[in-house]
Amino acid sequence: MSSIRLASGFDPVRSLASLAEGAHGVIVEIHTHADARVDRLLALGVTPGARIRVLQTFPGIVFLCDQTELAVERSVAAAIFVREEVRR
Amino acid sequence: MSCHLVRERAAASPRTLTLRARPLRIALVGQPNVGKSVVFGRLTGRYATVSNYPGTTVAITKGRSLVGAEVCDVIDTPGVNSLHGAITEDERITRDVIAGRGAGLIIQVADARNLRRALMLTSQLAEFDTPMVLALNMIDEAWTRGVSIDVAALSMELGIPVIEMVAVEGRGLPELRDAIARATRPDVPGHHHANDRAVWAHALTERVRRTSTFSLAHVQEALAAATRRPVTGLPILAVVLYALYLFVGVFGAQTLVKLFEDDVFGRAINPASVWLADRFIPIPLVRDFFVGQYGLITMGVTYSIAIVLPVVATFFLMFGFLEDSGYIPRLAIFCDRIFRLMGLNGKAVLPMVLGLGCDTMATMTTRILGTAKERLIAILLLALGIPCSAQLATIMGILGGISFAALATLFTVVLGQMFLVGWLAARVLRGERSEFILELPPIRWPRLGNLLTKTRLRVWWYLGEAVPLFLAGTALLFTLDRIGALAVITAAGRPIVTGLLGLPAATAQILVMGFLRRDYGAAGLFQLAHSGQLTGVQAVVALTVMTLFVPCVANFLMMVRERGLRTGLAILGVVTPVAIGTGAGLNYVLHTFGVRF
Numbered sequence: 039m040s041s042i043r044l045a046s047g048f049d050p051v052r053s054l055a056s057l058a059e060g061a062h063g064v065i066v067e068i069h070t071h072a073d074a075r076v077d078r079l080l081a082l083g084v085t086p087g088a089r090i091r092v093l094q095t096f097p098g099i100v101f102l103c104d105q106t107e108l109a110v111e112r113s114v115a116a117a118i119f120v121r122e123e124v125r126r
Numbered sequence: 127m128s129c130h131l132v133r134e135r136a137a138a139s140p141r142t143l144t145l146r147a148r149p150l151r152i153a154l155v156g157q158p159n160v161g162k163s164v165v166f167g168r169l170t171g172r173y174a175t176v177s178n179y180p181g182t183t184v185a186i187t188k189g190r191s192l193v194g195a196e197v198c199d200v201i202d203t204p205g206v207n208s209l210h211g212a213i214t215e216d217e218r219i220t221r222d223v224i225a226g227r228g229a230g231l232i233i234q235v236a237d238a239r240n241l242r243r244a245l246m247l248t249s250q251l252a253e254f255d256t257p258m259v260l261a262l263n264m265i266d267e268a269w270t271r272g273v274s275i276d277v278a279a280l281s282m283e284l285g286i287p288v289i290e291m292v293a294v295e296g297r298g299l300p301e302l303r304d305a306i307a308r309a310t311r312p313d314v315p316g317h318h319h320a321n322d323r324a325v326w327a328h329a330l331t332e333r334v335r336r337t338s339t340f341s342l343a344h345v346q347e348a349l350a351a352a353t354r355r356p357v358t359g360l361p362i363l364a365v366v367l368y369a370l371y372l373f374v375g376v377f378g379a380q381t382l383v384k385l386f387e388d389d390v391f392g393r394a395i396n397p398a399s400v401w402l403a404d405r406f407i408p409i410p411l412v413r414d415f416f417v418g419q420y421g422l423i424t425m426g427v428t429y430s431i432a433i434v435l436p437v438v439a440t441f442f443l444m445f446g447f448l449e450d451s452g453y454i455p456r457l458a459i460f461c462d463r464i465f466r467l468m469g470l471n472g473k474a475v476l477p478m479v480l481g482l483g484c485d486t487m488a489t490m491t492t493r494i495l496g497t498a499k500e501r502l503i504a505i506l507l508l509a510l511g512i513p514c515s516a517q518l519a520t521i522m523g524i525l526g527g528i529s530f531a532a533l534a535t536l537f538t539v540v541l542g543q544m545f546l547v548g549w550l551a552a553r554v555l556r557g558e559r560s561e562f563i564l565e566l567p568p569i570r571w572p573r574l575g576n577l578l579t580k581t582r583l584r585v586w587w588y589l590g591e592a593v594p595l596f597l598a599g600t601a602l603l604f605t606l607d608r609i610g611a612l613a614v615i616t617a618a619g620r621p622i623v624t625g626l627l628g629l630p631a632a633t634a635q636i637l638v639m640g641f642l643r644r645d646y647g648a649a650g651l652f653q654l655a656h657s658g659q660l661t662g663v664q665a666v667v668a669l670t671v672m673t674l675f676v677p678c679v680a681n682f683l684m685m686v687r688e689r690g691l692r693t694g695l696a697i698l699g700v701v702t703p704v705a706i707g708t709g710a711g712l713n714y715v716l717h718t719f720g721v722r723f
Contacts, residue, residue, distance in 0.1 A: 077320060078563055081207030083243035085324035093351065098459045098472065098562065100354060105239035105271060107350070109459050111471070111562040 049122055054090070055099065055115035062091040063122040065103075070117055079118070082108060090120060150198045152191070152306065153229035155220060155251060157244065158205030159567050160237040161263040163187075164293040165302070166202040193306045201229070207243075209250045210320065215493050224254050231309050232258045233302070238268035238290065241275060241335055245327035248284065249314055257309035258286045261302055265290040267568070272338040280334045285313030294573065350569045354456045363457070370444055374515065375522035378440030383523070386432035399423045411608075420607055426600035430593045433649040434516045435585075438483075438592075441515035442584045443577070445483050450572030450580075454479055455564060462562050468545065469503050469552025470495070471562035477504050481512035484588060485644075488512070489684045496560025502693065503551050505685055510701050511544035513673045516645030521669050524655045525723075528662045532723040535666055535712075540673050543708055547700070591680055595643050603639065626710040628717065629668050630659055637671070643678040662723030667713045674705035 051066055065088045070076050079085075084103050093107070094100040099115040101108055154162045154169075166172070170189030187202040203223050204216035223229060232251055236244030241262075248260060262268075262275060281288040287305035291298025317323040352358040400417045407413040417424050448454055454476060462472030474495060481488035485508050492504045513521060525532040552559075606612040612635055619634030627633075632654065640647025651672060655665055686694040715721075 075561060075563075077208055077210070078561075080320045080324050081243070081246065082563065082565060083240055083246070085242070085246075085328060086321075087325070087328040088242065094355060094459075097356060098462050100459065100566070104242055105237075105268075105273065106243065107566040107568070109354075109462075109472070109562070109564045109566055111462060111466075114561050114563055 049124055051119050051121050053116050054092070054101065054118040054120050055112050057092045057095075057120065057122060059092055059095050061122055062089070063120040064089055065118060066121050067119040068117060069119065075114065075117070079114075082106060084108070084118065149190070150193075150196065150230045151228065152193075152198050152200045152231045152233060153220075153224050154200065154202050154233050154235055155224065155247075156205060156235035157207055157237065157240070157247060159565070160205070160235050160244075161293045162205065162235045163202055165233070165235050165261065165263065165291075166200060168293055168296055168299050169302075170200050193303050198231075198306075206247070208247070208320075214496070224251075224256070229254075229256060231306065232256050233261055233306070234258060235261050235263050235293075238262040238265045238275060239271060239273055242327050242331040245330055246323050248312065249317055249323045249326065252312040252314045253316065255311055258312050259302070259305045259309050260284065260286055260288045261293075261298070261305075262288065262290045263293050263298075265298070266292045274336045276334045276336070280330075283314075283330060283334070286310050294576075346569050350452075350456075350566070353453060353569065354459050354566070356460070359456070359460065363460070366448070366453070371522060373444050374437060374440045374519055375526060378437045379519035379523040382436035382440070383433055386436060387428070391428045391432045396424050396428065415601075415604055418604070420600055420604040422597055422600055422604075425603075426597045429600075429646060429649040430589070430596040433520075433652060434592065434596075434645050435589070437516050437519035438588050439581070439585050441483055441519070442588075443581045445480075445515075446577050446580045446584070447572050450570065450577060452567040452569045455566050458562075458564050464545075466559070466562075467552070468507070468548030469555070469559050470500050470548070471559060473562065473564050474500065474504050477508065478512060481508045482515060482518060483584070484514050484591075485509065485512055486591070486678070486680045486684045489681060489688060492688070497558050499555050499557030500559060502555060502689060503548060505689060506551060506697050506700065507544050507548055509681060509685065509697050510547055510674055510704065511540050513540075514645060517648040517673065520645075520648035520652045521673070523652060524660075524665050524669065528665060529723045532662055532666050535723075536670050536673070539670055539708060539712055543674060543704065547704060592643060592645070595679065596646055599639055599643065599646055603635065622706060626706070626713065627667055627671060628713045629664050630654070632659070633668055636668075637675065640672055640675055641678065643680070644672065644675070645678075647672055647675075663713070663716050663721065666716070666723060667709050670712055671705050671709035674701065674708055 049063070057063075065084065065086050067086060068076055068079060068084070082103070083106055084090075088103050091102045092099070093102055098109050098111060101110075101115075154166055156162045166187065166189065169191040172187070172189040189200050189202075191198050191200045201223055203220040206217045206220045209217060209221050224232065232254070234244070234248055234251055236247075244260075244262075248258075251258060260280075262277070265275075268274070275290070277288050277290060287308050287310070289298055289301045289305050291302060293299075315326065317326060353362055396417070403413045403417045407416070414421060416422050419425070457479070458472035458475045460472075461475045465472055465474050476494060477488045477491045480491055488508050489505055492501045492508070495501050495504055521536060522533070525536060603612065606615070615638060616631050616634045619637070620631055623629050623634045623637070624631055633651075636647050636650035636654065638647075639650050648669075651660075651665075651668055654660055660668065682694060682698065685697060
């Protein structure tokens with residue numbers, strides 16, 4: 039599962055778990071071994087294409103997806119891949 | 127075919143009165159926490175329990191509403207995120223309401239700020255091929271966040287009426303009634319894959335939604351951030367707990383209880399009842415049944431109204447405030463790591479905190495947890511260690527008056543025991559833990575009217591549950607006392623109660639009462655301590671045992687209903703020895719080290 043770099047830009051694709059507080063970007067992919075995880079995330083609006091912003095990284099990861107504030111444990115965040123928009 | 131035509135015509139002209147064998151069934155469906163229950167209340171004039179976190183609409187509420195000239199049945203359903211794939215019990219219930227029993231019309235209530243999520247559900251609801259209306263609720267909050275939606279375009283794309291509303295203020299309600307009469311079957315592409323559905327919802331959202339970057343909700347956002355960050359969140363939690371202690375433990379359990387017990391009952395009601403009974407009831411046995419040592423009035427009513435009611439009312443008021451403010455789910459972030467060691471995840475904080483109000487209510491709420499193993503562990507821990515409000519107040523009332531060390535000892539022992547049992551259960555029981563994924567509702571200032579209604583309903587519910595059992599328990603004690611069985615029980619319990627636990631013999635009957643209702647037993651202990659019959663160490667031991675002791679009858683019945691008789695008995699079999707063993711151990715340690723509180 040090496041990271042995928044989309045041709046459209048130079049912004050790196052990183053897992054949500056590795057992003058710093060305040061980072062933002064667009065979800066490109068959700069990896070999983072269990073369908074239950076994807077179902078729950080999709081139902082909460084965590085889908086490819088959704089914009090997210092990291093609000094907090096400790097003790098749990100909290101991020102804003104659209105207007106929904108979500109808290110997840112690290113292993114879940116590690117499966118969500120985001121094309122980070124780097125402020126220039 | 128002709129039937130089909132008639133329906134279509136009815137849909138086209140809203141003023142036509144359609145004749146039906148049964149009233150039209152309208153199902154209110156939507157994601158958790160989007161305001162379904164408020165819309166329900168507005169449509170039917172009935173109140174459904176409204177809270178700011180999922181799992182509160184555990185039973186289905188039904189009501190009648192007049193739409194145009196037609197009387198309809200409106201059904202409030204539990205919140206759902208999805209109707210496909212791995213679904214929760216709530217989601218199954220909702221699917222049954224729509225498909226199994228046949229809803230004639232669906233109103234999807236959506237949070238206007240989260241259109242994309244709502245549309246994913248719309249696409250699933252469309253598969254039921256039932257006339258629909260989409261109500262975008264909380265549109266005011268969307269506007270303050272700079273989100274606006276092109277309703278006409280959305281309505282065109284979905285092929286159903288779409289309206290905007292602010293249900294808590296009743297805005298958009300006439301439009302909703304009007305839209306119900308115009309409801310049509312949605313016209314959206316079918317999706318087999320959740321992913322296709324997500325792509326469709328995303329694209330549609332981008333077409334009809336305009337987002338500007340400004341946000342007027344800065345204060346709210348700052349407060350929301352402060353409550354979930356450890357640096358600020360833990361001090362806030364300490365303040366909240368202290369406020370809870372002041373309001374429930376001091377104002378409720380001491381000031382109000384004193385007023386009711388000493389003044390209202392002690393000086394007025396009880397002497398008056400005794401005087402009346404002396405005059406009008408010639409038979410001593412009957413007289414004692416009402417106003418004796420185990421009298422219905424002097425004990426049953428006094429306990430329930432004077433000791434328990436003030437505590438429960440103040441707790442539910444405070445709890446409702448925290449609930450409506452959106453604060454409680456934020457605690458889940460802090461608890462997640464500890465709960466994981468007990469085979470749960472942070473989400474379990476919701477039933478645990480509710481358990482501080484009433485364990486029976488909380489046992490019902492464990493349904494929001496993801497797996498069977500988690501539900502079982504949560505129910506076990508609720509039964510074992512979470513004191514309900516009346517009990518908590520008694521603990522604070524008795525031990526707070528002795529010393530802080532006494533209070534700290536009890537909480538350390540109880541929490542330690544819960545952790546140990548949870549840790550073992552997580553390893554012994556088979557099954558999985560679910561991943562921690564939780565939506566945090568926005569921080570809001572609670573609405574006073576909603577808060578008062580909710581508190582009033584909860585207090586009524588509580589009294590309806592508690593008072594009959596208090597009276598029945600008192601009658602049972604009276605009978606046991608008269609036939610001499612109470613003396614036998616006290617004697618039989620003596621080796622354990624006075625020997626192992628080092629408590630006065632009278633505590634045995636209080637433990638029996640504690641099984642009927644924990645708060646009833648707690649009230650008994652309160653009186654015992656009040657009259658100076660317990661030393662500091664005895665009070666700590668007795669309250670620890672009472673807190674860990676078997677759940678009350680109502681809680682036990684709820685466990686059986688939720689998880690079956692065998693599991694219920696097994697939990698009883700675990701909890702009782704743990705409670706007595708812990709009490710005995712604590713008594714031994716405190717005596718060995720010569721601790722005095």
